[in-house]
Amino acid sequence: MKNVFIGFLLICIGSAVRAHDHSIGLHGMVLFSVDDRIYASHLPMPSGKHAVQFIFEAQLPNQYRAQLMPFLKANTLVTVRPETFSLNELRAGSLTQFSGDIFIGHFERTGKVKYTDITFHVQNVLLNKPVSTSQQNGQFYALGLGNNTCLLVHKIGKSPSFDQIAKAQCDYDAGHTTEQSSSTNRPFTTFELTDFANPETLYLETSDFK
Incomplete structure (x- = not known):
């Protein structure tokens, strides 16, 4: 019974900590390629939870990678509307993957969805700085x-x-x-x-x- 109570308490503490994580939100990304590698850059804003410049090498399934490369090499705008997650956890390295939808164009403007529910693995963080x-x-x-x-x-x-x-x-x-x-x-x-x-x-x- 004691172990059950401790487990329940830890779950409650974890939920409370996450509830106070003001970085949780929809953190859009732009994709670009250099030398056959795909990179993702968080779309920053001047203030608030999105005021972070964060760039990393992104690994995604081979079939989508191959189909995206012609767009990326042509410098076509490709963006990602990811699932809701904690930007703090991404920056700290405790979040190492997330799923999202890939758009040709800007997903919040006139972009068109190309692929849905794609898993992105975070590798080789290049930049992690507040605005x-x-x-x-x-x-x-x-x-x-x-x-x-x-x-x-x-x-x-x-x-x-x-x-x-x-x-x-x-x-x-x-x-x-x-x-x-x-x-x-x-x-x-x-x-x-x-x-x-x-x-x-x-x-x-x-x-x-x-």
Whole structure:
């Protein structure tokens, strides 16, 4: 009887802790590919539970991966409407998979559902940072992917800001991360720093940061 009571108590405590997790919600993602790998980026907002920049390598079933690659390589906008989950648990590494529906286009705008109830496995977290709107725009996270490739991710700042992800040639090792400044506080089309060559924008969002 004592063990049953303890078990019930632990369940109640766990439920109470989860009830106070204000990061639980629908955390949309955008998908993009680099060198035949698929990455997912949480769709951040300037404030609230979505004010987090989180990018990871996503593993999904091979048949869907193969069918998505032509869209991703063409830089077609592909987004995910996932099940409700705790962003805190995802950031902490205790949530390692979730299911969601894949849309061609933005799932909250005019996107069309392509696949439903697909399982995403979280691997190789590249970026896990809160949004700080007290800083100036024009700062970028430079994330080494290996194979002479980097991701350049705009560090979201004061409104009006923007969420921009680009790939570029660089000599960073995989896992090497720095912060860099660009010559503009607006989305870039070229990057003047010599560390990065031939940048190509993979994702750009401005409407959510006006």
